[in-house]
Amino acid sequence: MASIAEVREPVLTGERITLHRVHKTYSAGEQPVLKDINLEIEPGELVSLVGPSGCGKSTMLKILAGLIDFEAGEVAIGDQQPQEGRRDVGFMLQQAVLMPWRSVRENVKLPFDIAGLKGQDVEDRVDQLIELVGLDHAVEKSPWELSGGMQQRVSLARALALDPKVMLLDEPFSALDEFKREHLGLEFTHMHEYMGKTTILVTHSIPEAVMMSDRIIALGAHPGRVVADVKVDLPRPRTAGLVGTSRFQEIAQEVREALVGEDGSIA
Numbered sequence: 001m002a003s004i005a006e007v008r009e010p011v012l013t014g015e016r017i018t019l020h021r022v023h024k025t026y027s028a029g030e031q032p033v034l035k036d037i038n039l040e041i042e043p044g045e046l047v048s049l050v051g052p053s054g055c056g057k058s059t060m061l062k063i064l065a066g067l068i069d070f071e072a073g074e075v076a077i078g079d080q081q082p083q084e085g086r087r088d089v090g091f092m093l094q095q096a097v098l099m100p101w102r103s104v105r106e107n108v109k110l111p112f113d114i115a116g117l118k119g120q121d122v123e124d125r126v127d128q129l130i131e132l133v134g135l136d137h138a139v140e141k142s143p144w145e146l147s148g149g150m151q152q153r154v155s156l157a158r159a160l161a162l163d164p165k166v167m168l169l170d171e172p173f174s175a176l177d178e179f180k181r182e183h184l185g186l187e188f189t190h191m192h193e194y195m196g197k198t199t200i201l202v203t204h205s206i207p208e209a210v211m212m213s214d215r216i217i218a219l220g221a222h223p224g225r226v227v228a229d230v231k232v233d234l235p236r237p238r239t240a241g242l243v244g245t246s247r248f249q250e251i252a253q254e255v256r257e258a259l260v261g262e263d264g265s266i267a
């Protein structure tokens, strides 16, 4: 990702995300999965959601992606409802979910095919995306020939294809080994720093959340609710060396303490 290293002022292309008194229950009579969630995420902000298993992190992302409904409250991406703005949302999951019969290039091109877009502009954009995620040496490979990290790079390029204003990342690096996870996390952070897409990252790793985010939202479970909203006032661009600073450790500790007493599977 050489093009990302020399980075300039952030280009704000993100949308504001607003959740107001959002309430979600999957089964009638059960405790709500999300209760009275109020959250405002500024355009271009990178916010992490952390919290114990089952506190509703993925549910919140699915609501924002317009994939599931909710009973009460208001959700907006810019001035659009989630269902209206689906094309403006890029989604990345723990597993890359690539089409096995399509090459790297064809997988990155998929969103354009689905949207019925073709032509030289599309071909150029696909080339750019592949270069951006550092896969120019692997364009014709099939998914089964790729490492886990390479598969996630394809997934990232695909999520960025239609230039979404919002990125939703559901534990995108958690299936990778620790070295690759840190490396790809930092690369994504640098990409975010110059693209300015409003981003929500779900992670079980507090250090990953601190390294990448502007703010960390800690959620408690049963019912899923916000227990802390922690600002990460570390300088950008973020560098691996920040982990050793006392400020990094203080922020991580603040998040940990907010989750004490919550039934945690936090790293």
Ligand SMILES: Nc1ncnc2c1ncn2[C@@H]1O[C@H](COP(=O)(O)OP(=O)(O)OP(=O)(O)O)[C@@H](O)[C@H]1O
Pocket: 026, 027, 033, 051, 052, 053, 054, 055, 056, 057, 058, 059, 060
């Ligand atoms: N489709 C569904 N139908 C019924 N219950 C569901 C459904 N999806 C999730 N749940 C329940 O809602 C709760 C929150 O699930 P969710 O996946 O949002 O949690 P999470 O915080 O992302 O958990 P994890 O960290 O383990 O991924 C859990 O109790 C889960 O069992």
